[in-house]
Amino acid sequence: MPVEPEYTEPIEPSAAVAEANRKAAEAANAADEKDGKDFADASRFQIAPPDVPVITSRKDPEKVVWDFAGYEFLEPDGRSQARTINGSLHRQGELTAVSGLFQVTSCREYRVYQVRGYDLSNMTIIEYDQGLIIIDPLACYETAQAALKLFRDKTELTKEQRPVKGLLYTHCHVDHFGGARGIFAELGDPLEPGVPVVAPAGFLEHAVSENVYAGPAMARRAQYMYAAQLDKSPTGQCGSGLGLTISTGEVTLIPPTAYIGGPDHQPVEKKNWQSSYVIPWRQGLYVYEFKDSGFPLVFQLTPGTEAPAEMNIYLPDARTLCVAENATHTMHNILSLRGAQVRDAHAWSKYLTEAIQIFGKDTDVLFASHHWPMWAEVENEEPGEQLSNARILEFLNKQRDMYGYLNDQSLRLINSGHTGIEIAEQLKELPPGLGDHWYNRGYYGSMSHNLKAVYQRYMGWYDGNPAHLWELPPVQAGAAYVEAMGGAEAVVDKAQHAYDSDTADGFRWAAELLNHVIFAAAAENGSPLAEPQVTRAKELQAKVFTQLGYGRENATWRNAYLTGAQEVVHGPQPLITSQSSVDLIRSTTLEQYFSALARSVDGPTAAERHRTPIVLDWVFVDAGTGAETGEKCTTTLRNGVLVFVEGGDRFVVTPDATIRLSREALNELAEKPGYKNNFNQAVDDKKITLEGADAQAATDAVFGTLTLPDPRFPIVTPRTRS
Numbered sequence: 001m002p003v004e005p006e007y008t009e010p011i012e013p014s015a016a017v018a019e020a021n022r023k024a025a026e027a028a029n030a031a032d033e034k035d036g037k038d039f040a041d042a043s044r045f046q047i048a049p050p051d052v053p054v055i056t057s058r059k060d061p062e063k064v065v066w067d068f069a070g071y072e073f074l075e076p077d078g079r080s081q082a083r084t085i086n087g088s089l090h091r092q093g094e095l096t097a098v099s100g101l102f103q104v105t106s107c108r109e110y111r112v113y114q115v116r117g118y119d120l121s122n123m124t125i126i127e128y129d130q131g132l133i134i135i136d137p138l139a140c141y142e143t144a145q146a147a148l149k150l151f152r153d154k155t156e157l158t159k160e161q162r163p164v165k166g167l168l169y170t171h172c173h174v175d176h177f178g179g180a181r182g183i184f185a186e187l188g189d190p191l192e193p194g195v196p197v198v199a200p201a202g203f204l205e206h207a208v209s210e211n212v213y214a215g216p217a218m219a220r221r222a223q224y225m226y227a228a229q230l231d232k233s234p235t236g237q238c239g240s241g242l243g244l245t246i247s248t249g250e251v252t253l254i255p256p257t258a259y260i261g262g263p264d265h266q267p268v269e270k271k272n273w274q275s276s277y278v279i280p281w282r283q284g285l286y287v288y289e290f291k292d293s294g295f296p297l298v299f300q301l302t303p304g305t306e307a308p309a310e311m312n313i314y315l316p317d318a319r320t321l322c323v324a325e326n327a328t329h330t331m332h333n334i335l336s337l338r339g340a341q342v343r344d345a346h347a348w349s350k351y352l353t354e355a356i357q358i359f360g361k362d363t364d365v366l367f368a369s370h371h372w373p374m375w376a377e378v379e380n381e382e383p384g385e386q387l388s389n390a391r392i393l394e395f396l397n398k399q400r401d402m403y404g405y406l407n408d409q410s411l412r413l414i415n416s417g418h419t420g421i422e423i424a425e426q427l428k429e430l431p432p433g434l435g436d437h438w439y440n441r442g443y444y445g446s447m448s449h450n451l452k453a454v455y456q457r458y459m460g461w462y463d464g465n466p467a468h469l470w471e472l473p474p475v476q477a478g479a480a481y482v483e484a485m486g487g488a489e490a491v492v493d494k495a496q497h498a499y500d501s502d503t504a505d506g507f508r509w510a511a512e513l514l515n516h517v518i519f520a521a522a523a524e525n526g527s528p529l530a531e532p533q534v535t536r537a538k539e540l541q542a543k544v545f546t547q548l549g550y551g552r553e554n555a556t557w558r559n560a561y562l563t564g565a566q567e568v569v570h571g572p573q574p575l576i577t578s579q580s581s582v583d584l585i586r587s588t589t590l591e592q593y594f595s596a597l598a599r600s601v602d603g604p605t606a607a608e609r610h611r612t613p614i615v616l617d618w619v620f621v622d623a624g625t626g627a628e629t630g631e632k633c634t635t636t637l638r639n640g641v642l643v644f645v646e647g648g649d650r651f652v653v654t655p656d657a658t659i660r661l662s663r664e665a666l667n668e669l670a671e672k673p674g675y676k677n678n679f680n681q682a683v684d685d686k687k688i689t690l691e692g693a694d695a696q697a698a699t700d701a702v703f704g705t706l707t708l709p710d711p712r713f714p715i716v717t718p719r720t721r722s
Helices: 014-036 037-043 086-095 141-155 178-185 204-212 217-228 346-362 391-414 421-426 449-461 474-484 488-500 505-522 531-550 555-570 582-586 590-598 603-609 663-669 675-684 697-703
Strands: 046-048 052-054 065-066 098-104 112-115 123-128 131-137 166-167 199-200 258-259 285-288 296-301 311-315 321-322 365-366 615-619 628-638 642-645 657-661 689-693
Touching: 014 086, 014 531, 037 086, 046 141, 052 141, 065 141, 065 657, 086 555, 098 141, 098 365, 112 141, 112 365, 123 141, 141 178, 166 178, 199 204, 204 217, 204 582, 204 590, 217 555, 258 285, 296 346, 311 346, 346 391, 346 449, 365 391, 391 421, 421 449, 474 488, 474 505, 488 505, 488 531, 505 531, 531 555, 582 663, 590 628, 590 642, 615 663, 615 697, 628 697, 657 663, 657 697, 663 675, 675 689, 675 697, 689 697
Parallel strands: 131 166, 166 199, 199 258, 321 365, 615 657
Antiparallel strands: 046 098, 052 065, 098 112, 112 123, 123 131, 285 296, 296 311, 311 321, 615 628, 628 642, 657 689
16 A cells, blocks of 8 residues: 655744745835835725635535635734745735725726635726726636625625616626626526626637636646645745635626727727716727716726737726736746746837836826725825826836836847746846846746746747657656656655755755656656655645745745645645636537537547547537527547537538527536436436437447546646556
């Protein structure tokens, strides 16, 4: 029987790590004594703190989807004593833990509020005489419902006094749309008729593709990025840098009814520009006015920045700019550790330049979809003194320069032949003009992985060295390395020596050595390692990962290391993640739906079993009347690929099966595991009809090739041999 490794939490920080964390705390304390504006801004105009200790699932009241009380240890007084948390990261955690309802600004036409600390993101509420406009309704139903309830309770503005009159998504990431239905909970979920839902062009395509196509893998890796399985404590999860963490309730989506940049909402021509928009006309600006609001919103599309579909919003009457997630109080990700498409640091910098040029002179208040706002200041108390927004402009300029620096310096070194790993080691810090600002520090993104991401964007995964063109996979390489280095005991001894050096580079080297030992244990020819050495390697790796986690200023790196420490010993833990969203399935186009289905085909097996193409015609009918809607498509399983043709394949004379069903029935097939069984049950229930002599055999053959992803696949240990 395998020996269960001993792993007693918490692991004490090494002397060097504890000392480095103490020095970081001292530096943070000194900086805050000199300039406490971040803390003043984070708590400014607070109306009420959270009124509950936790938020629970609406479907399972025993399940906590958001925990306020868990972060009570993040207090400024505890910063210097937190030996297991980098002092700078502790400071960021303190700021993101400032939660509740806040007023941001007001003008004659409306008041702007934010609910912060109720999720990874912020909910912004524009309140005017006829109702509310909600910007970014958080990540799940439950937190959105609780946030709006806090606003109503503390402002005493009921649904009857101020119904929701509009919903606005700044961009296509789930923490900015997942709570959409929660803001209509008081109506029993459905969107009130006539309420517009506004988003940037391309929103739905990217929202669905990111969360459906590679959703299982992203969800698994997000467990590392946000440390969902770890306790909230000084030795566990202490935030994510961008916020505390992401909620784990029910993800919903209300599809947009209006797209900024879509056919119906194009840029305003100069001749139609009005003085009420405050800012001078500039090419590429859009203006939208919610029905009955009586005030305009000005939009700047920023595609390819923090999200593929994103936009900044200017509120002219309040001289207020919402920069979505394009400028936050941290260095953001060029490539998220959970996985995503690589972002364009050059475009990010370019659009911030545009924002500065367009809105800079006319912005007195700046807020974003994360963190806390900034306000223009009175520079002295003399009568008639005008507000100065120099601090806002400095913030936007420094954020702009940071992303430009990441892009340009990566390219400079790329063109000198350096690889991503080399670039990250050569450019470890931003220059003083950028790096000495808290909001440019790497709490969420990091200098290291962002530089590698820029390399990946321009050059791809291959570094040009043929030795890396066809490397051995981890298990095979691990076995070879262990054998070459004299066996498992010798390798673990070397790792122990590196660990005992109590240096960051020593920990990094120990992690690499131990990784080879752990993966070598799964070699196909039987483990060349004695079980006690594998156990010893895992125990030491847990310590190595823990020290690396304790010492990191970057929250997502800390979370990844500490989750790895847990998993290397105990194996993959049950996923604690958001509840799956049927809204995402319902929002897919047919092409997206069948593209997602195609990713589940076991290609090698399907190609071997089915040498002849299997053709399915899909004909859609009205769920109520059964009449054909005119929508149809064809899917063909050939060569291990499920090919989709919208409208029907012109080269197919007689399909193997014709499937008649409603779009609702199609959606239901994917809402729970077991597509083949779901399909056959729907046929039995008369929700689907089949035509064709061998129709049942054809559908069974196609759906029998579909596989289910393992939601708990291992990351820091090898897969178990089957």
